[in-house]
Amino acid sequence: MLVIKDGCVHNGRGKVERVDIAIDGGKIVQIGSNIPSADADIINAAGLDVFPGFVDAQNAWGIIGPGWSGDDRSEDYDPLTPEMNVVYAFDQDGMNFQRVYTYGVTSACVAPSPKNVLRGQAAVFKTRGRSPYEMLVKEGVAMTASVTKAVKDNYGKRSGSPMAPMTRMGIFSLLTGKLEKAKRYDQAKDGYDAGCIALKKVLSGEMPLFVNCATRAEINSVFNALKPYDGIRIVLTGAFGLDADMPQIKDGSIPVIMGDHTEAYNNANYVTEFDRIIPLMEAGLPIAISCCGDDTASGRESLLWNALLWRRRGLSAEKALECISYIPAKILGVEDRIGSIEQGKDADITIWSKNPFESYEARIIHALISGKDAFRKEETPSCW
Amino acid sequence: MLVIKNARIFTAADTELDKGDIAIENGKIAEVGEHIGVRPGDETIDAAGLFAMPGIVDAHSHIGGFAGDEQDLNEMTANATPSMEAYYAIDVTTKDFARVRQAGITTSVIAPGSGNVVGGMVCAVKSAGESMADVCIKNPVALKMALGGNPKGVYGARHQLPMTRMGVAQVIRDTLSKGREYMQKIEAANGDITKQPAYDAGLENVCRVLRREIPLKVHCEQFDMLTVIRIADEFNVRFTLDHAWGSSDFYDEICTAKNLTGVIFGPIGVPLLPGECGKVDIESLRVLDERGVTVAIMTDGPIMAPEMIVAQAGEAVRTGTPHDRALRMLTINPAMIAGLDGRIGSIEPGKDADIALFAGVPALDVDARCMRTIINGKTVYAR
Numbered sequence: 001m002l003v004i005k006d007g008c009v010h011n012g013r014g015k016v017e018r019v020d021i022a023i024d025g026g027k028i029v030q031i032g033s034n035i036p037s038a039d040a041d042i043i044n045a046a047g048l049d050v051f052p053g054f055v056d057a058q059n060a061w062g063i064i065g066p067g068w069s070g071d072d073r074s075e076d077y078d079p080l081t082p083e084m085n086v087v088y089a090f091d092q093d094g095m096n097f098q099r100v101y102t103y104g105v106t107s108a109c110v111a112p113s114p115k116n117v118l119r120g121q122a123a124v125f126k127t128r129g130r131s132p133y134e135m136l137v138k139e140g141v142a143m144t145a146s147v148t149k150a151v152k153d154n155y156g157k158r159s160g161s162p163m164a165p166m167t168r169m170g171i172f173s174l175l176t177g178k179l180e181k182a183k184r185y186d187q188a189k190d191g192y193d194a195g196c197i198a199l200k201k202v203l204s205g206e207m208p209l210f211v212n213c214a215t216r217a218e219i220n221s222v223f224n225a226l227k228p229y230d231g232i233r234i235v236l237t238g239a240f241g242l243d244a245d246m247p248q249i250k251d252g253s254i255p256v257i258m259g260d261h262t263e264a265y266n267n268a269n270y271v272t273e274f275d276r277i278i279p280l281m282e283a284g285l286p287i288a289i290s291c292c293g294d295d296t297a298s299g300r301e302s303l304l305w306n307a308l309l310w311r312r313r314g315l316s317a318e319k320a321l322e323c324i325s326y327i328p329a330k331i332l333g334v335e336d337r338i339g340s341i342e343q344g345k346d347a348d349i350t351i352w353s354k355n356p357f358e359s360y361e362a363r364i365i366h367a368l369i370s371g372k373d374a375f376r377k378e379e380t381p382s383c384w
Numbered sequence: 385m386l387v388i389k390n391a392r393i394f395t396a397a398d399t400e401l402d403k404g405d406i407a408i409e410n411g412k413i414a415e416v417g418e419h420i421g422v423r424p425g426d427e428t429i430d431a432a433g434l435f436a437m438p439g440i441v442d443a444h445s446h447i448g449g450f451a452g453d454e455q456d457l458n459e460m461t462a463n464a465t466p467s468m469e470a471y472y473a474i475d476v477t478t479k480d481f482a483r484v485r486q487a488g489i490t491t492s493v494i495a496p497g498s499g500n501v502v503g504g505m506v507c508a509v510k511s512a513g514e515s516m517a518d519v520c521i522k523n524p525v526a527l528k529m530a531l532g533g534n535p536k537g538v539y540g541a542r543h544q545l546p547m548t549r550m551g552v553a554q555v556i557r558d559t560l561s562k563g564r565e566y567m568q569k570i571e572a573a574n575g576d577i578t579k580q581p582a583y584d585a586g587l588e589n590v591c592r593v594l595r596r597e598i599p600l601k602v603h604c605e606q607f608d609m610l611t612v613i614r615i616a617d618e619f620n621v622r623f624t625l626d627h628a629w630g631s632s633d634f635y636d637e638i639c640t641a642k643n644l645t646g647v648i649f650g651p652i653g654v655p656l657l658p659g660e661c662g663k664v665d666i667e668s669l670r671v672l673d674e675r676g677v678t679v680a681i682m683t684d685g686p687i688m689a690p691e692m693i694v695a696q697a698g699e700a701v702r703t704g705t706p707h708d709r710a711l712r713m714l715t716i717n718p719a720m721i722a723g724l725d726g727r728i729g730s731i732e733p734g735k736d737a738d739i740a741l742f743a744g745v746p747a748l749d750v751d752a753r754c755m756r757t758i759i760n761g762k763t764v765y766a767r
Contacts, residue, residue, distance in 0.1 A: 065657045098656050262653055262695075264686035266452045267479050299653040299664070305695055308750040312691070360698030360748055 001029075002371060003037040007045030007351060012052035012325035012340035014318050021050070023347040026370035031343055043366060049355045051321060052341045053106025053348030053369065055124075056303050057257040057328035058144075058210070058237055058292035062095035062110050062125060062132075070094060073113035075120065079155055079165060080178050082202075083194035084120030086110050087139050090132045100127045100300040101367040101374040104356070106348040107137060107338050109328070114146035114212040114238075114294055115154040117165065117174045121198065122210065124334050126348070128374040141332045142235065143202045146212035147171050147222060149268075150294040168218070172225045179203065179229060208233040208333070210257070214268040214294065216241030223248065235331055238293040240269045244276035255286035255331045259293035261309050262302060269293065274313040281310075282319055288328040289320070304356060317357035347371035385409045386761055387422050391431035391741065394708070396438050396716040396730040406436060408737040411760035416731055429763075434755060435745050437711060438730050439490025439511075439738030442693055443648045443718035444601070444626050444682035447480035447492055448509075449473040458499035460538050463545055464559045466586035468504025470494050471523050474516055476509070480686050484511045485765040487690035488740030488754035491521065493722050495626075498530030498603040499538045501546060501555040505589055506601050508722050510738070511757070512764035525722050526601035526624065527593050529556060531608040532660050553611050560619045563590030593621050598723075599645040605660045606630035613641045624648055624721055626682070629661070631668040639675045646678040646721035650696050651688040666696065667703035669713065680718035681710075691754075697747035710747050737761035 004021040009031075011017075022030040022040070063072045063086060072089035075081050090110055100108070111122035122142045129135035147168065156166030165171040182199035190196075201207040209232050213219050219241055226232055236242065238259035248254040258277070261269050281287050289310055291302040307320040315323070329339025337346050349368045356362035367374040386408040393401040395416060405420040406413060422428055449457035449470065456473035459465045474494055484492060490511050496503030505524035513519035531552050540547040546555055566587040573579035592598050599622035602612045609625050616623040625631070626648045631638060638647065652664050672679050681700065683693045697710040705713075719729025728736050738759050744752030757765040 061655070064655060067658050070657075097658070262689055262692050264480070264483060264689040265450065267686070269689075270479055270483065299655055301653045301699060305653060305692070308695065309691070311751045312753045356750070358750060360701045360750060363702060 001040040002043065003035050003040045004043045004045050004050060004349065004351065005037065007048050007050035009050045009341055010318060010321055011342065012322055014322060016318065021341060021349065023368070023371045026347055026372070028341060028343055028345050028347050031341065043351065045351055048365065049352045049362070050341070051104065051350050051352065052325045052339060053101075053350055053367070054104045054303055054324045055328040055332070055339050056100070056105050056108035056324075057288045057290040057331065058111050058122070059108045059298065060110065060113065061098050061100060061108055061127070062091055063089040063112070065094045066091065066097040074115050075112065076115050076154055079117040079151065079174055080195065081112075081116055081120050082118040082143055082178070082198040084112055085123075085139065086112055086120060087123050087132065087136065090123070090125060092129055092132055092135060095125065095135070096128055098127070098300055101369065102364060103300045103304050104350040104352075104364060104367065105300065105303050106350070106367060106369045106374070107334075109141060109332050111142070111144045111210070114144075114148060114150045117145060117147070117151055117171055118178060118195075119144040119146055121207070124332055126369050128369055137337055138332075138334050140201075140207055141334065142208050142210040143198065144210045144212070145175065147175070147218050148212055148214045148238065148294055149266075150212075168221065172221055176225050203229060203231050205231040205233050208235050210235045210237050212237045212292070212294070214238050214240050214259075215271070216243055219243070237290070240272045240293075242273070242277060244273060244280055249280065249285070252285045255288070257288045257290050257292060257328065257331060260291040260295065260298060260302065260306060262291070262298075262305050263295060265295070274310065278310070278313060278315050281315060281323060286327055286331055287323065288331055289323040290328065307357065311357060317355065320357050385414065385423070385426045386429065387420055387426055388429045388431050388436060388739065388741070391434050391436035393731060394435065394437040394711055395732060396712055397732045400708070406731060406739065408761040411737055411762070413731060413733050413735050413737050415733055429756070431741055433743070435742040435752070436731070437740050437742065437746065438715040439728065439740050439757065439759065440488050440693060440714045441680075441718035441722070441729055442484070442489050442492040442683050442685060442690070443680040443721055444650075445492040445494050445685040446497060446687070447484060447494060447685045448475045448478050449494065450497070450686055451475070451478055455497070457495075458497035459504070460499040463500055463535060463539055463555050464502035464586070465500055465504050466502050466527060466559065466589045468496055469507070469523065470496050470505060471507045471516055471520060474509065476513055476516060476519055481511055484685065484690040485757050486754060487693065488742065488746075488757050489690050489693065490738035490740065490757060490759050491724070491728055492685065493525055493718065495526070495528045495601055498534035501530060501535045501552055502559050503528035503530060508724060510759050512759050512762075521727070522722065522724055524589070524592065524598055526599050527589055528601045528603070530603035531611060532603070532605060534603065549608070549611070553615065556615055559590055560594065560615070560621070563587050563594050564619070567591045567594055594619065596622055599623050601626055603627055606633070606663065608660075609634060610637060613637055616641070616643045627684075630663040630665065631672060632665045633663065635668070635671055635675065638672065639677055644677065646680060646717065647672055648680045648682050648718070648721065650682040651684045651692065652696060652699060653688065653692070666699050669700045670703065670705040673705065673709050673713070678717050678720055679713050680721055681713045694746045694752070698750065701747055707748050
């Protein structure tokens with residue numbers, strides 16, 4: 001057993017208290033004052049700040065790199081590839097090499113690139129480990145889609161042989177066409193079709209549909225095009241043009257994963273109405289902060305940086321934490337295992353010298369992933 | 385006269401004031417002190433509770449020249465284009481300029497991109513104005529060069545020089561050698577126009593480097609920086625190491641390089657990939673600074689949003705750089721590297737009145753936010 005003693009524990013759901021955390025078998029087994037620790041290993045966290053491991057709601061870590069022939073983000077022979085499962089692209093060394101746990105990130109949802117209309121199925125992984133399946137928290141957490149410029153650029157601008165979609169009309173025609181096909185699909189009658197089989201789960205609501213969108217027009221088109229499909233659980237990702245007054249957003253029925261604001265290359269993220277979205281976050285609506293968007297390959301600092309960017313616009317420190325821990329875990333459907341410091345959950349815990357949601361002087365000291373310190377020396381041989 | 389009252393002032397010069405005033409006259413800083421008298425008719429800005437610092441200088445940027453699909457900073461029609469001037473690529477009416485003003489950046493050093501080995505001439509521009517003629521305060525600042533994957537990727541795909549790092553080094557040495565030959569011919573002509581070589585705009589610019597009037601501004605990472613140090617030594621030209629990821633592997637080489645004008649580090653927040661992007665070590669700034677290297681932090685804008693220049697200074701603080709030194713890396717240091725420290729980069733009498741007022745302490749408080757940006761004594765952004 002391991003006991004983290006006397007830390008200032010921010011549990012990821014708004015609670016801050018000075019308590020001990022007992023960890024056994026990779027899980028949090030007890031939280032409370034003065035946990036007996038005679039036989040246990042002890043981390044003395046007096047004067048330190050303790051947080052749940054951050055959850056990156058969408059990234060490409062592990063499917064880009066680490067080396068030669070390591071880019072497995074885009075199966076873009078066809079704009080509709082719902083059958084693709086990111087689990088088979090994920091290379092633990094690609095993830096390990098990023099060392100994202102050095103900035104507190106202990107889990108990430110990994111998704112195919114946003115260059116396809118239907119990109120494939122995302123999965124949540126821990127950020128350090130020896131094999132994809134050991135690191136896997138859950139596969140099939142979402143079907144991912146994209147309706148942005150990234151898709152149009154990918155297909156409509158192919159030199160010599162442009163193909164659909166070249167326009168937003170093309171994107172939505174392909175998207176709704178494929179959904180209609182899946183709706184009518186009957187394997188006994190129509191024969192094997194992996195895409196339709198995957199989309200059945202989306203139509204029934206078993207698997208949410210994460211839609212990468214940037215502008216308000218794109219968001220409106222998503223709502224309009226998917227209106228006939230009652231069962232689909234939509235989640236907006238990127239969503240820079242989000243209108244905080246949309247009823248589906250205000251009532252929390254459609255969760256949002258806000259995209260990256262640390263780059264400025266195409267100014268797509270310049271339109272975000274922070275002042276109108278922050279009150280919704282503070283009110284507890286399911287709005288997460290991430291570094292996703294058309295350019296998902298970000299660095300280890302990027303998730304915290306995005307949370308701090310919202311801090312600068314007025315978001316409170318505990319809510320900023322929640323927006324990169326419990327809320328993304330909940331949207332991803334993995335809140336039973338990760339995203340907060342609560343009894344029974346995975347012991348994904350980071351310990352800092354100060355509160356990183358307040359001061360740049362905060363340094364990370366420990367990053368526990370399933371109870372094991374990710375700062376440990378290499379255990380398995382690796383060429384990286 | 386305009387007086388900023390009661391601010392905490394980081395001057396980036398010798399004095400720091402917990403509470404003080406800054407007097408501005410005719411666009412210049414007239415006085416900095418604990419209490420400056422205000423006369424009738426003087427304008428005042430109440431900065432009580434705010435943190436005043438010199439307007440931030442971004443030492444490596446491409447704002448106004450990369451706009452989504454359109455770009456005007458990579459003339460990728462030849463591997464060496466020393467005659468190109470970033471000056472003509474920059475559109476000061478783009479959103480990029482509004483965004484830098486909001487972040488407290490008052491001057492950006494804007495360079496051609498890294499598609500070519502020799503990209504062209506770099507200039508320095510203020511963040512507010514109607515045209516380049518209004519905003520450009522120095523041209524040229526440097527001659528841009530780029531090593532590694534960028535030029536290799538552009539020309540290698542075409543089966544043209546350079547396809548390799550050998551080729552990149554050769555293009556640089558060819559350019560400097562031709563420039564030296566051109567310069568020697570001009571000198572030998574001794575003013576006799578009939579004996580001078582045919583005018584070559586690109587080589588004229590290379591001569592400015594060889595005469596040490598301006599440095600090379602070199603995009604390089606990891607061991608590529610050793611190539612830069614070696615060739616700069618061979619030709620006795622000044623240079624800056626830009627991006628400079630992996631500096632912590634070569635402290636001795638960097639710190640003893642006699643022609644080094646400065647290290648311009650960043651941006652961080654990138655995925656790590658073995659090779660050029662294998663080591664991104666902002667912790668090296670602490671050591672380089674301690675060992676006397678003039679260090680600045682860049683956004684590479686619009687690659688990184690302007691406010692991330694302060695966030696990166698915050699990361700320097702997180703990794704051990706003292707806070708006041710980190711703020712210098714955003715102000716006086718980049719001004720020195722650009723040869724503009726006589727005019728910008730610190731809050732001192734006689735300098736341009738370029739000032740950023742923050743709520744909170746930038747690079748220390750994560751929620752510190754720019755509340756007002758002043759350029760040449762005029763407010764160009766206020767929240």
